[in-house]
Each structure stands twice: as C-alpha cells, then as structure tokens.
Amino acid sequence: MKLAEDDIRQRFRACGLKVTPQRAAIYRALAETTSHPTADALYQQVRRRYPMMSPNTVYYTLGALRDAGLVHEVNYWHDGARFDANLTSHHHLVCLGCRAIVDLMDARLDRLAAPALQRRAFDIIGHRVEFHGYCAACRASKPGTTRRRPEPKKRMRRA
C-alpha cells in the first residue's frame, strides 16, 4: 500500500506531530507492511535508508504515534507475565488504568470460530477474547469523557 509523502504529512499535522524524515520513514515502514513488526524490526528496516538513526528514536516515535492514535500496539500489555491457575475456559476484562484483570465466563465467547478461510490456512487450537476498559475505581478517579484512549503504561517516556 503505497503511501504518498503528503499523505503522511497530513496525518501527522492532523495530530499535531512534527514531520521529520525519521518519523515519516518509521510510519511509512509500518504502514506498508501487514507483519505487525517489533520496534527492532522497524529499526532494522528504516536503518537501511537512515543509517544514523538511533534505536531510541524508533521507540520514541512509536510511542508518539501510539499516543497520537496513529498506530496501535497489538499486544498492548506485554510487560510482566500474568498467571492464572483457573483452567476452565474463560475470558478476561482488562482495566487500562490499573491493569487489573477480571475473569469473565461466557459460553458464547467460548464458541467463536475463525472464518473457514483462515481455519484452513491456520491450525487453530484456541482463542481468547479480551475486553478493554476501566474498572469502577479507575473510572471514578478519572472524570473524563466516555471514550478515551488507554493510559500510558507505568513505565512510559514523558508524553
């Protein structure tokens, strides 16, 4: 999916982000793949054209793009493993504020299936549904609007 320079410029400006060559290159690399790359993979990619770019810039930029909503983190809460001894089939509600995880039993959700096309291409052994939102405590402490963006993570470069 080719992406015009001006297109990128517009999207950045719309979010109040300065347009720099590094930033545009990182965003372009991400927008032109469907592989859901890591920060390092993007760094390796972009570094070919900008050999002096710092890995740090990639982290900083991805953070900025994410905070601006231009990019999503697929595995959002990928820090610290979280364990569960409850082996019965169930799903979870995740609080984006305090990272609490609440069990959610719902037989309907257990029965979901991927479309036939993917079931053939992929040997699927299970699935998981995750609802994201704010628990009562976090909702109370943030009298914001109804729709909001996830909190920055605990360890987070200043916005």
Add this chain to the structure above:
Amino acid sequence: MKLAEDDIRQRFRACGLKVTPQRAAIYRALAETTSHPTADALYQQVRRRYPMMSPNTVYYTLGALRDAGLVHEVNYWHDGARFDANLTSHHHLVCLGCRAIVDLMDARLDRLAAPALQRRAFDIIGHRVEFHGYCAACRASKPGTTRRRPEPKKRMRRA
C-alpha cells in the same frame, strides 16, 4: 478457594512434578487468588512464609507449572511490543510457533459484547479476539498431533 495439601500433591504427581514446599506454596498462592498476579507479586506473597526463597525459583516454578499445563499465562506473548498501522477494526491470528500475526477481518467478531453484569461494573471501550494456532509453515515443520501445547518462548529456561 481453600486447597488441601494433598490436592496439590496429587495434581503435581499427575504431571510428574516433584512436590516441594516452595512449589506448593507458589501454586497455592496462585490458585487461591483471582487477581492474575505477576511473578513478582507471587514472590512477595510467598516470601512471607519462605523468606529465603529466591525470585528465580518463582520464575522457574511458574515455567514448570505452565509447561505442565497446571497454570496459564494470561498475556501469553508479552515480550516485545508489536505494532500495527491498520486502524480499521480487526482481529488477529497468532502463530504459537513463529509468532507471526495475521490480520483477520470479521464483522461478527467486532460486534461481541460482554454480559450486562460486567458492562455495568466495567467501562468497556473495546475488545479484541485472538486466535492461537500454527501457521502452515510451522505446522509443516512439526509433524505432531493435532492438539498441542504452545512452543516455549524464544528466551526460555530449559524445560
């Protein structure tokens, strides 16, 4: 949910795991909470009764319990953030072998809702469905049975 010492012993034996006080304490702590704790939270908890326990033991034990199937890791692939510039609503297929992430568009999955009870307790702003399995390449390279357990992660203490 009180858990008898013998109950733990039986579960461990059934999986061929040696029964040690540390291991039983860690498993008990995890089985008696619904909070989906981190390794460190479990360490802090268990350390009260076994002050000389090493954090390393907690990691080792959780790995063993997980490999035995006695425990689940809720946020399975929590290493390295993975990014996505595709902002349209969609879900993912995750290969447990090579960690590839494949897009999956399915309007049915977009429409899922949590039960009313949780919708009231939690301010839900979105959800995500993740199918887990093995991609064609990984399936081919592992002529195993149809149901199998996820691969150990790249960086993984020897089983």
Add this chain to the structure above:
DNA sequence: TTCCTGTTTAGGAATGACTCCTATCTACCA
C-alpha cells in the same frame, strides 16, 4: 526570510523482568 523555542534526535547510561550458570540440596524410586 530569519529567528526563537519547544520538539525531536542520537547516544550512552540505567532499569526491570526475566534468563543463564553453577554449586548445592532434596524428593522420590529402587
């Protein structure tokens, strides 16, 4: 255009969650 200022960048140091290594230690079966 030129200047000013708040961002952004590069790079190096620090962090935190693990993972590796190794010398004991011990549960468990013979």
Add this chain to the structure above:
DNA sequence: TGGTAGATAGGAGTCATTCCTAAACAGGAA
C-alpha cells in the same frame, strides 16, 4: 537407605525499553 534426576539459591548476564542530556531542527512568529 542411597543414588540421581530434578529443584533451589544466588549471582551474573541479556534484552527490550526507558531515562538523561546535549545538539539538531521543524514550524510558527516577526
């Protein structure tokens, strides 16, 4: 009861990410 594979403690190492800082620069103001 003893031998041994597997477990524990603890110290060192790793890796993704974050923190810190000085220099570079984008974009609005003049």
